Amino acid sequence: xxxxxxxxxxxxxxxxxxxxxxxxxxxxxxxxxxxxxxxxxxxxxxxxxxxxxxxxxxxxxxxxxxxxxxxxxxxxxxxxxxxxxxxxxxxxxxxxxxxxxxxxxxxxxxxxxxxxxxxxxxxxxxxxxxxxxxxxxxxxxxxxxxxxxxxxxxxxxxxxxxxxxxxxxxxxxxxxxxxxxxxxxxxxxxxxxxxxxxxxxxxxxxxxxxxxxxxxxxxxxxxxxxxxxxxxxxxxxxxxxxxxxxxxxxxxxxxxxxxxxxxxxxxxxxxxxxxxxxxxxxxxxxxxxxxxxxxxxxxxxxxxxxxxxxxxxxxxxxxxxxx
Amino acid sequence: xxxxxxxxxxxxxxxxxxxxxxxxxxxxxxxxxxxxxxxxxxxxxxxxxxxxxxxxxxxxxxxxxxxxxxxxxxxxxxxxxxxxxxxxxxxxxxxxxxxxxxxxxxxxxxxxxxxxxxxxxxxxxxxxxxxxxxxxxxxxxxxxxxxxxxxxxxxxxxxxxxxxxxxxxxxxxxxxxxxxxxxxxxxxxxxxxxxxxxxxxxxxxxxxxxxxxxxxxxxxxxxxxxxxxxxxxxxxxxxxxxxxxxxxxxxxxxxxxxxxxxxxxxxxxxxxxxxxxxxxxxxxxxxxxxxxxxxxxxxxxxxxxxxxxxxxxxxxxxxxxxxxxxx
Ligand SMILES: Cc1ncc(C[n+]2csc(CCOP(=O)(O)OP(=O)(O)O)c2C)c(N)n1
Ligand SMILES: [Mg+2]
Numbered sequence: 001x002x003x004x005x006x007x008x009x010x011x012x013x014x015x016x017x018x019x020x021x022x023x024x025x026x027x028x029x030x031x032x033x034x035x036x037x038x039x040x041x042x043x044x045x046x047x048x049x050x051x052x053x054x055x056x057x058x059x060x061x062x063x064x065x066x067x068x069x070x071x072x073x074x075x076x077x078x079x080x081x082x083x084x085x086x087x088x089x090x091x092x093x094x095x096x097x098x099x100x101x102x103x104x105x106x107x108x109x110x111x112x113x114x115x116x117x118x119x120x121x122x123x124x125x126x127x128x129x130x131x132x133x134x135x136x137x138x139x140x141x142x143x144x145x146x147x148x149x150x151x152x153x154x155x156x157x158x159x160x161x162x163x164x165x166x167x168x169x170x171x172x173x174x175x176x177x178x179x180x181x182x183x184x185x186x187x188x189x190x191x192x193x194x195x196x197x198x199x200x201x202x203x204x205x206x207x208x209x210x211x212x213x214x215x216x217x218x219x220x221x222x223x224x225x226x227x228x229x230x231x232x233x234x235x236x237x238x239x240x241x242x243x244x245x246x247x248x249x250x251x252x253x254x255x256x257x258x259x260x261x262x263x264x265x266x267x268x269x270x271x272x273x274x275x276x277x278x279x280x281x282x283x284x285x286x287x288x289x290x291x292x293x294x295x296x297x298x299x300x301x302x303x304x305x306x307x308x309x310x311x312x313x314x315x316x317x318x319x320x321x322x323x
Numbered sequence: 324x325x326x327x328x329x330x331x332x333x334x335x336x337x338x339x340x341x342x343x344x345x346x347x348x349x350x351x352x353x354x355x356x357x358x359x360x361x362x363x364x365x366x367x368x369x370x371x372x373x374x375x376x377x378x379x380x381x382x383x384x385x386x387x388x389x390x391x392x393x394x395x396x397x398x399x400x401x402x403x404x405x406x407x408x409x410x411x412x413x414x415x416x417x418x419x420x421x422x423x424x425x426x427x428x429x430x431x432x433x434x435x436x437x438x439x440x441x442x443x444x445x446x447x448x449x450x451x452x453x454x455x456x457x458x459x460x461x462x463x464x465x466x467x468x469x470x471x472x473x474x475x476x477x478x479x480x481x482x483x484x485x486x487x488x489x490x491x492x493x494x495x496x497x498x499x500x501x502x503x504x505x506x507x508x509x510x511x512x513x514x515x516x517x518x519x520x521x522x523x524x525x526x527x528x529x530x531x532x533x534x535x536x537x538x539x540x541x542x543x544x545x546x547x548x549x550x551x552x553x554x555x556x557x558x559x560x561x562x563x564x565x566x567x568x569x570x571x572x573x574x575x576x577x578x579x580x581x582x583x584x585x586x587x588x589x590x591x592x593x594x595x596x597x598x599x600x601x602x603x604x605x606x607x608x609x610x611x612x613x614x615x616x617x618x619x620x621x622x623x624x625x626x627x628x629x630x631x632x633x634x635x636x637x638x639x640x641x642x643x644x645x646x647x648x649x650x
Pocket of ligand 2 (some may be wrong): 472500502504
């Protein structure tokens with residue numbers, strides 16, 4: 001299978017779906033000039049000059065316009081340069097996009113895909129490094145997608161572009177250049193279907209985004225000691241594939257939940273609570289969470305490196321769980 | 324505030340300050356290329372006349388809010404180069420103990436309320452600073468520096484309207500450098516003269532050549548005096564140009580080399596002030612060289628200070644999230 005970068009996988013999904021569905025329309029800041037801050041949409045203008053527009057620095061208008069157009073037959077893909085700036089459009093996301101279908105008794109579809117580059121990268125400090133999945137997970141009406149590989153990124157984007165509900169599509173910046181195998185031709189990955197990235201019998205690690213790669217690294221290290229870690233990647237946080245997660249917990253009886261969000265009330269808290277509620281009898285030890293420090297991202301490399309968990313933290317957590 | 328009233332001393336201080344900004348940032352770019360200055364670096368080179376022309380009217384008790392392109396505002400407000408450079412290096416001795424970096428330098432002791440990573444993030448802060456000054460009746464003013472791109476965000480409208488109707492002592496200074504990141508202003512804004520938006524809020528709008536520090540000084544003087552008199556805000560637009568990329572490393576595919584060269588060669592605000600000072604007999608070659616040399620030494624000292632400073636220790640990580648002080 002050809003190797004494709006995470007960035008190209010998203011771009012390919014957009015291009016192929018634009019070919020398939022002429023209602024898809026892209027908007028965002030600098031999406032033509034540079035392909036957005038991470039060059040994801042670079043080259044799309046050349047193929048579809050009338051279906052991509054760059055906007056003023058007007059996040060509220062970007063999301064608001066996307067939602068309005070979605071109510072009227074367009075399928076917008078809106079990019080906010082950094083997830084941090086979605087704060088400037090939270091009314092449009094939370095009060096409009098998320099609620100319109102329900103509030104109006106199901107009269108309308110709201111097919112918006114909101115692309116949000118996320119996470120720490122290149123020391124850009126507190127206002128450019130956040131991971132905010134939990135905010136969106138908390139709001140009924142939003143679907144939340146967090147791909148960890150190019151394969152998943154493409155398949156999940158295609159599903160997003162064929163659905164009828166708003167999708168928060170989280171792109172971890174540090175993954176953009178990562179390469180992975182992506183088959184040629186059309187495929188989709190349904191929402192609500194977790195992927196077991198590695199099988200194991202001793203401990204389950206439920207991981208999302210860049211933490212998936214770190215969980216696999218940890219699993220590799222622990223395998224040398226005969227400890228078999230199972231890595232479960234939910235891929236979509238809403239809807240969440242509880243069955244796959246629970247089945248893994250029933251198999252291993254020990255579980256760690258990890259993501260790059262600040263730990264307090266992060267998505268890991270929700271998944272840990274679900275496991276505690278519904279798999280209590282299967283657990284040989286309390287659920288463990290490995291997530292980011294509860295601080296705004298500091299700039300200095302000597303502090304930043306302490307914030308986001310690494311593979312070694314997962315290794316330590318597994319050892320602790322096994323006592 | 325007419326230019327004629329400016330003393331030779333003041334003019335030379337302004338000239339020196341412009342060099343301080345220029346050379347500080349050239350050094351920051353060099354240190355970035357060496358991997359010493361980390362993270363994003365947005366330079367103000369070419370726009371020095373705006374910060375210097377405006378801040379030359381301000382007292383340390385006055386307030387400013389800044390942008391992602393904040394070094395010039397900081398320096399013009401009187402910040403210490405050593406602590407600035409140390410912040411860019413991510414060191415404990417930096418203004419923010421290394422927690423902020425280039426995009427988040429602040430010095431609250433001189434009323435510099437922070438550079439800001441959020442475009443238009445300064446509008447509310449400056450308006451609030453103006454409110455605080457008004458409530459105290461202190462005669463302080465607040466200056467909000469912002470870009471042409473920031474004028475397209477909601478906070479521009481909401482805050483200018485609020486400051487207008489409350490007659491707050493705020494001056495909104497648009498640094499119109501004609502680009503927002505990689506996009507020319509004309510592609511995203513039909514009214515490219517931001518000053519023309521002022522009548523919609525019932526306040527004066529003034530446009531000046533932002534490459535001419537004396538023109539900026541004069542216009543800012545009137546706006547600031549008006550604010551101090553309690554007559555409310557002004558929207559001051561300075562037409563300017565950034566000589567370097569949006570950030571250090573930007574290949575600048577969105578504009579031509581000719582365009583950049585044209586501005587750098589013909590409209591450099593430092594050269595322009597130098598020519599004026601020479602014509603007035605206020606600056607000799609020797610003095611000019613001495614000024615630049617002195618600034619170079621300040622900057623070398625700042626780099627040494629940064630290099631010799633420690634990184635923040637791990638226990639800094641959880642400090643400053645809250646104060647937990649209740650009085
Ligand atoms: C709310 C928000 N949107 C987008 C960005 C990304 N961004 C940083 S600087 C910039 C351009 C700003 O243009 P302008 O206001 O004209 O300032 P200039 O860079 O020209 O000084 C953009 C889009 C941001 N930091 N914050
Ligand atoms: Mg600009």
